[in-house]
Amino acid sequence: MHKDNMKLGIYDSVVVGAGISALLTAQRLSLMGRRVVILEGRSRIGGRLVATEQGFDLGAAWCWPSQERILSGLAKDLGIETFPQPADGMAVMEPGGMQFPDEGAAGPGAIRFRGGLGGLTKRLAETLNADLVTIYTDQAVSQVQTNQDSVMVTSTSSSGEMKEWQARTCIITAPPRVAATSINFSPQLNKDQREAMLSISTWMGETTKIVLEYETNWWQKHDALSGAVFSHVGPLSQIWDNSDAEQNLFALAAFSFDKHAQYLRNLNDDELAKVLTKQLGRAFSVSSPPLPIAIHSAHWITEPFTYAKPPSALPDTRNYGHKLLSQPHHEAVFFAGTETEPYHGHVEGALRSALRVTDQVQAFLIKQENASTTCRAATS
Missing domain, CATH: 3.50.50.60 (FAD/NAD(P)-binding domain)
Incomplete structure (x- = not known):
């Protein structure tokens, strides 16, 4: 100085x-x-x-090492461990239920950070x-x-x-x-x-990001699904496997936008769990999917900073x-x-x-x- x-x-x-x-x-x-x-x-x-x-990101989450050096x-x-974004199995498109190989919610080569x-x-x-x-x-x-x-x-x-x-x-x-x-x-x-x-x-200013935490990665037990969903129905527009399996941490994460995000912001925790579980059951063709053990959310549009x-x-x-x-x-x-x-x-x-x-x-x-x-x- x-x-x-x-x-x-x-x-x-x-x-x-x-x-x-x-x-x-x-x-x-x-x-x-x-x-x-x-x-x-x-x-x-x-x-x-x-x-x-638990280390589930409510903001940015991914990195592509070959491009983001x-x-x-x-x-x-800093000694931060990384691991590949899970992408094992088939992704689902809504409506219609068409399945296709999951290349990763963020595209090939994406990694996440432990913690x-x-x-x-x-x-x-x-x-x-x-x-x-x-x-x-x-x-x-x-x-x-x-x-x-x-x-x-x-x-x-x-x-x-x-x-x-x-x-x-x-x-x-x-x-x-x-x-x-x-x-x-x-x-x-x-x-x-x-x-x-x-x-x-x-x-991310107009984005709502939601993480649904579970005891297991139950979605992979149904038709070898990866957990990825691309939906034109909503209220979640994009869903992906947000787990860190090596740490026994299992979760789905999702983005919601516009009128769907506004709708979700007005729900209490019980209502939110029911609405999102209904969409997951529909997308994964599961009649009674488990309720999440915890829901974490960030409604960035409500943050003045x-x-x-x-x-x-x-x-x-x-x-x-x-x-x-x-x-x-x-x-x-x-x-x-x-x-x-x-x-x-x-x-x-x-x-x-x-x-x-x-x-x-x-x-x-x-x-x-x-x-x-x-x-x-x-x-x-």
Whole structure:
């Protein structure tokens, strides 16, 4: 950290959000000797990477190692075990019940992480240098004000307590649309950049993900089914085997969208179990499928730090990696997160953004420090 700023207690960077892009960014900056504070609005870290205690992911879950080398390499460095996505047996199409060989719910070559990607983010957080990186949860950022030589960030806790954080830079890792609608930028974002941020759909933002936990993988005992279902009937649109058989953990996971997801959100646990069990019985041609021993769900559309409603005047696009999404604002405010990279919204995109923004911030800080040194030399 620059000596003058260390004396003043100013951070090198305030990072908004504590998802995987934020954590990797903080790790890399701290390895460069930078002092970082992470502000997260939720009561937990991980962002859209969250898992149950058993390791069932309620957010992102898959990796394709041949294509996603940053994620697979990070998991290896952190000592996270991986295993293939189960795909043994036949998948089912609804309606009609047509069966066909299952190539994996996520396609050939997909793997999952033991303990879930939510567990990976926790492990990554544990590696951070506590002398240089501090994480605060329950701190929803409401304002980012860029001054001549620093950035002032204002956050508010759930109890209404406001705090201010001064840094040389700020890195926004919240989804672009959420950042553009919930944070007051001063000076304001330029029109083109703000519209680009507002038009980008948040990855998984309108998705409901449900995990049904069982005592056995009972679906494989019926007609050699894999557990995969592709349904045009609903309320679950895609179902797959979410088990970790080596750990004796058995589950089905599923996505639900639009009106079906809204319907499921309004059900209590008993109603949800009955409705979903009815669909599974129909899809697998089983008259009395067992009820799940537990149901876990994440309705991402209800999370204000994930989802913001698109403005009616702008298109709702998935133009991830648009150059305006990674363009610094007023020199000292930077942007990261999976939507800022052209990689289909995957976790790999979030990690790529962390590598890119770290280089951007470090270059800015060095330039600022060199200018300060030159100025002092000229006046001495």
